[in-house]
Amino acid sequence: MRDQSATASSDFVKPDFAAVQKEAGTVDARAALALPVGQELAAGRPAVALALWQDRTISTGELIAAAEARCAAREPRLHTFVPLYTTNHCDSECKMCSMRKGNTRMERKFSGRNEILEQLDILYTHEGIRGVGFLTGEYQDKYTRLSTAFRIGWAMRQALDMGFERIYFNIGSMEPDEINVLGEWIRPAEPVTMCVFQESYDRETYKRFMGRTPQEVPKADFDRRVVSFDRWLDAGFRYVNPGVLVGLHDDLAAELVDLVAHGAHLHARGAVVDLSLPRMRPANASRDTTRVTDDDYLRMLAVVAFTCPEQRLVLTTREPQEFQDKAVGLAGVFSPGSPDVAPYRADTEAQNDANTSQFLVADLRRPRHILSRLQANGMRVDHFVDPASLATVPIS
Amino acid sequence: MRDQSATASSDFVKPDFAAVQKEAGTVDARAALALPVGQELAAGRPAVALALWQDRTISTGELIAAAEARCAAREPRLHTFVPLYTTNHCDSECKMCSMRKGNTRMERKFSGRNEILEQLDILYTHEGIRGVGFLTGEYQDKYTRLSTAFRIGWAMRQALDMGFERIYFNIGSMEPDEINVLGEWIRPAEPVTMCVFQESYDRETYKRFMGRTPQEVPKADFDRRVVSFDRWLDAGFRYVNPGVLVGLHDDLAAELVDLVAHGAHLHARGAVVDLSLPRMRPANASRDTTRVTDDDYLRMLAVVAFTCPEQRLVLTTREPQEFQDKAVGLAGVFSPGSPDVAPYRADTEAQNDANTSQFLVADLRRPRHILSRLQANGMRVDHFVDPASLATVPIS
Numbered sequence: 001m002r003d004q005s006a007t008a009s010s011d012f013v014k015p016d017f018a019a020v021q022k023e024a025g026t027v028d029a030r031a032a033l034a035l036p037v038g039q040e041l042a043a044g045r046p047a048v049a050l051a052l053w054q055d056r057t058i059s060t061g062e063l064i065a066a067a068e069a070r071c072a073a074r075e076p077r078l079h080t081f082v083p084l085y086t087t088n089h090c091d092s093e094c095k096m097c098s099m100r101k102g103n104t105r106m107e108r109k110f111s112g113r114n115e116i117l118e119q120l121d122i123l124y125t126h127e128g129i130r131g132v133g134f135l136t137g138e139y140q141d142k143y144t145r146l147s148t149a150f151r152i153g154w155a156m157r158q159a160l161d162m163g164f165e166r167i168y169f170n171i172g173s174m175e176p177d178e179i180n181v182l183g184e185w186i187r188p189a190e191p192v193t194m195c196v197f198q199e200s201y202d203r204e205t206y207k208r209f210m211g212r213t214p215q216e217v218p219k220a221d222f223d224r225r226v227v228s229f230d231r232w233l234d235a236g237f238r239y240v241n242p243g244v245l246v247g248l249h250d251d252l253a254a255e256l257v258d259l260v261a262h263g264a265h266l267h268a269r270g271a272v273v274d275l276s277l278p279r280m281r282p283a284n285a286s287r288d289t290t291r292v293t294d295d296d297y298l299r300m301l302a303v304v305a306f307t308c309p310e311q312r313l314v315l316t317t318r319e320p321q322e323f324q325d326k327a328v329g330l331a332g333v334f335s336p337g338s339p340d341v342a343p344y345r346a347d348t349e350a351q352n353d354a355n356t357s358q359f360l361v362a363d364l365r366r367p368r369h370i371l372s373r374l375q376a377n378g379m380r381v382d383h384f385v386d387p388a389s390l391a392t393v394p395i396s
Numbered sequence: 397m398r399d400q401s402a403t404a405s406s407d408f409v410k411p412d413f414a415a416v417q418k419e420a421g422t423v424d425a426r427a428a429l430a431l432p433v434g435q436e437l438a439a440g441r442p443a444v445a446l447a448l449w450q451d452r453t454i455s456t457g458e459l460i461a462a463a464e465a466r467c468a469a470r471e472p473r474l475h476t477f478v479p480l481y482t483t484n485h486c487d488s489e490c491k492m493c494s495m496r497k498g499n500t501r502m503e504r505k506f507s508g509r510n511e512i513l514e515q516l517d518i519l520y521t522h523e524g525i526r527g528v529g530f531l532t533g534e535y536q537d538k539y540t541r542l543s544t545a546f547r548i549g550w551a552m553r554q555a556l557d558m559g560f561e562r563i564y565f566n567i568g569s570m571e572p573d574e575i576n577v578l579g580e581w582i583r584p585a586e587p588v589t590m591c592v593f594q595e596s597y598d599r600e601t602y603k604r605f606m607g608r609t610p611q612e613v614p615k616a617d618f619d620r621r622v623v624s625f626d627r628w629l630d631a632g633f634r635y636v637n638p639g640v641l642v643g644l645h646d647d648l649a650a651e652l653v654d655l656v657a658h659g660a661h662l663h664a665r666g667a668v669v670d671l672s673l674p675r676m677r678p679a680n681a682s683r684d685t686t687r688v689t690d691d692d693y694l695r696m697l698a699v700v701a702f703t704c705p706e707q708r709l710v711l712t713t714r715e716p717q718e719f720q721d722k723a724v725g726l727a728g729v730f731s732p733g734s735p736d737v738a739p740y741r742a743d744t745e746a747q748n749d750a751n752t753s754q755f756l757v758a759d760l761r762r763p764r765h766i767l768s769r770l771q772a773n774g775m776r777v778d779h780f781v782d783p784a785s786l787a788t789v790p791i792s
Binding site (some may be wrong): 089108113137140141144 | 580
């Protein structure tokens with residue numbers, strides 16, 4: 001396995017799975033599980049994760065309990081942001097995604113100045129939300145990529161100036177000139193998190209879903225995508241969020257190892273890391289893929305939560321409420337919302353139309369209801385100010 | 397010839413040249429020339445323009461004198477704006493233009509937030525300029541066109557909020573959704589002028605230079621381009637600036653008739669109309685074209701200035717100072733500056749690099765020097781506050 005410390009300031013390189021497997025063979029998984037919070041084995045995190053995943057004498061329930069104990073020590077218990085798709089135009093052709101360019105059934109939309117400001121106002125005022133994630137497709141030509149960076153940079157600035165406390169953005173891979181155009185709108189100290197989910201770290205699976213021609217399809221460029229965080233850190237920013245789309249690649253152990261390695265690399269570079277492991281959702285006219293069972297999925301989440309204790313797992317409303325309740329103890333971020341364009345409404349739940357959404361979520365309850373229920377269950381949620389609680393505060 | 401009054405609220409349609417020629421045959425050009433300011437012949441303006449152009453018993457000097465007398469009645473005598481190219485990326489393939497996509501010798505640039513604000517500050521503070529024109533290329537796909545409208549709308553808002561008094565924009569043809577995205581940044585009453593120069597109103601010449609495949613090359617769509625002003629007026633905006641690139645089409649009389657007809661149509665719709673008749677300039681790796689003589693060019697300008705007295709001709713530093721001095725009496729707008737990307741400098745003249753500019757101007761003197769000289773010659777120039785005059789105002 002590569003030496004993380006020697007490459008902490010260089011680009012991420014995937015570990016060699018055979019080497020990690022070999023190291024995992026030396027790990028006492030039970031001993032790892034018994035370590036108090038704040039202590040880690042001498043072995044690399046990918047190897048510990050793999051050992052925990054593979055040792056089926058340890059039940060998923062035991063793993064969850066151990067991971068939850070680690071997560072419970074964090075303050076705040078959770079923070080939140082709501083996704084805001086600012087368009088569903090995209091130049092990529094990802095087979096699992098409704099937004100892919102070739103999907104003629106998608107009705108394309110674009111949010112201008114007023115719609116973005118209105119959506120932010122709804123989230124702030126009517127949902128009590130102080131964290132927002134801006135999304136777009138990914139685009140092929142340089143001018144379009146720069147123009148996207150400009151518009152999303154502007155949107156971030158507006159949100160921060162309105163009082164939003166945390167920003168995410170998910171607009172595809174980024175090159176240094178694009179980061180410059182976006183970065184002009186913010187200060188490095190502001191909590192702005194780049195999300196560039198690799199989806200799969202397996203090159204063959206990646207090609208199968210994202211395409212084989214990077215010169216025509218922007219997301220087909222595996223290498224540009226995987227080092228985008230390194231470019232972001234090079235530019236002086238700190239917050240990153242890698243991810244795997246669980247169900248894309250059959251070999252969950254391999255994805256687990258690579259995601260944990262990626263998080264470790266970024267952490268070693270000084271980044272504040274969130275991790276996303278969304279599970280496939282039905283999408284408009286997209287290819288069906290392997291369904292990962294709840295048990296496998298929870299085990300994966302628990303292993304990641306346990307081995308990367310300073311990194312927050314992001315849980316979303318892709319999953320139904322019943323599953324959320326099982327997984328929320330492993331999460332550090334809860335992100336409710338809809339992957340439709342400008343979907344939020346002041347007085348009712350969000351839109352999630354199959355003809356304009358990236359996918360269909362399992363849970364369309366309003367963010368304020370979801371988050372206030374979590375708080376009622378004793379979990380403090382940062383970046384959420386329940387409008388109901390404000391309404392009941394007596395005027396003194 | 398079509399009845400302008402019957403179509404004042406519908407889209408512009410080119411007049412039939414044979415019909416205009418026939419009507420011109422009935423016009424007494426000498427009588428037209430003798431009419432006092434504020435009076436016009438009963439004949440249509442295109443016919444009067446054609447008669448004046450063709451009657452060579454009237455010298456160009458006589459035409460210029462008559463046109464200058466009309467222009468001299470206007471207040472202010474001139475106003476100004478400076479062009480600001482915010483990028484040289486373009487998806488079009490216009491044979492006469494260095495910015496065309498296929499020009500591999502062009503080094504592509506893009507201005508983000510900071511560069512746009514810096515350029516505006518230089519123009520405002522160091523050049524004393526209160527009018528600015530934002531330019532881009534033209535783009536093929538809808539998302540890129542909308543993103544461009546967003547960025548330029550933002551730039552307009554910044555300029556207006558900084559104290560700029562007049563805005564032009566020249567970003568290609570526009571469709572209603574694109575106008576909406578741009579228009580959200582401004583109020584209809586604000587003086588924001590859409591510039592969409594048809595370049596040539598002759599369809600064959602247009603195809604020869606702009607291309608024959610509108611499904612691939614955005615500017616190749618003659619019809620979308622020519623009605624862009626009608627869409628702008630439909631949306632409630634008022635300021636428009638059509639234009640001809642003089643030298644592209646051999647038949648100057650035909651261009652003259654169509655441009656005057658276009659101006660008359662827009663005027664009848666209630667628009668405030670400026671007219672541009674730039675003459676071809678050398679450009680990086682572009683096709684050479686017919687050179688129009690000074691006398692023909694001045695005659696053309698004089699005929700337009702005379703027949704469209706409420707419309708302002710735009711004169712630029714494409715022409716050398718010597719020619720400017722001959723033509724300025726016919727102009728209503730003087731626009732100095734450089735067609736390079738973000739070319740202005742606080743303490744020296746603008747950049748105009750062949751590798752990054754749309755073309756090379758003939759006159760790179762600083763806008764403040766050009767405009768203060770015009771004012772010293774007795775012409776009031778609106779939207780210009782000479783920084784030298786400010787510096788010499790005693791503090792009371």
